[in-house]
Amino acid sequence: MTRSPATPLPPPKERRRLREATALTQTQLAARVNVTPATVRAWESGRTTPRGRKREAYARLLKTLAQDEKQAQEQEQEQAQEQEPDRTPAAGPAQALDRAPAPASASASEAETASAPGDPTPLTPAQAFDALYEFSAPALVRQAFLLTGRRELARESVERAFQTAWEYWPEVARDRDPVGWVRAAAYEFALSPWQRFRPRHRQPEPSPADPGDRTLLNTLLRLPPRHRRTLVLYDGVGLDLPETAxxxxxxxxxxxxxxxxxxxxxxGRLPALADPQVLHQRLTELASAERLWSAKPPGVRKGGERRVRFRTRAAIAFTVALIGTTALTVRTAPTHYEPSVSPGVAVRGVPPRVAPGSLSQEERELRQKLRDQLQDGPERLAPSLE
Known part of the structure; x- marks a missing residue:
């Protein structure tokens, strides 16, 4: 089960190179795309991928940066030619090596040539995915074992990463480094802090049989996750420092x-591994000494499709339940507010009613004065001359 192709984007390494070539910081680029700098870091590392309008805006910005870089290079070449007009550069092997390879379907003539009899048949998406899995899965499982020290978690991390890659296969297939895309996803899943809460990962696993391997693995596991990941990528996998960063x-x-x-x-714990070359060799030996296995590619693809179907059905069931609950609430809710009648409560401590006492002399005179006056009030006053 694959999704429709989205707006194409350069690989994560090319995104970062374009930004740095134009002297833009991650904060400045994030302000132009209206996202946070953390989101830009995730895009440039390949951990996450923009979608929707953010993806289109990011693609347009990267295209503009590439055009600006190309114009700057052309201007530099023109200036160099003006300074040395008698020298005409010839197309040699060095320039041919600098050229980027053409895409698979660049023109109609190439497509016709590829479909001609005798040429190899293009791979289907499933065949390309299986080839990528068989090529990189064993090494990724060994790397994940160095990060976690758990064999089952290492296998599960790589399988989950490839399932995610199959879900976004149109994007992964166009990436210049699909192995790096899967590796980043596998490392994120393997080093997730939520793994410690899983019951199956609370029980310790058997340590390596060799004492040296056991000491090296324990030393790696004592490192902070970020330091451990950096060490495995640089000294284990062999990436350079910018790619590791x-x-x-x-x-x-x-x-x-x-x-x-x-x-x-x-x-500090293993002085013999102070040399980076020796450390690289020991990491390779430690990962190769363990019996690690991975599932077959068709099983991984089917597992990813089942996860997608499960999430889709769960989302549909949740939406239906929400609609039903809302409809039931609207149906049974009162149409107007009816205040509740409080039950009667006996009031205690009220003093008993008593008869009024006798009136004083002033009160009797006031009462008599009121009785003597007319009921309609005092007589109307009329003006008179004095």
Missing amino acids: AETEASTPAAANRLLHAREAVA
């Missing part, structure tokens, strides 16, 4: 500091 959603100096602190912690 982008995938961990950090700046390059912050990623460098995390790497140095992680190496210092490992070397």
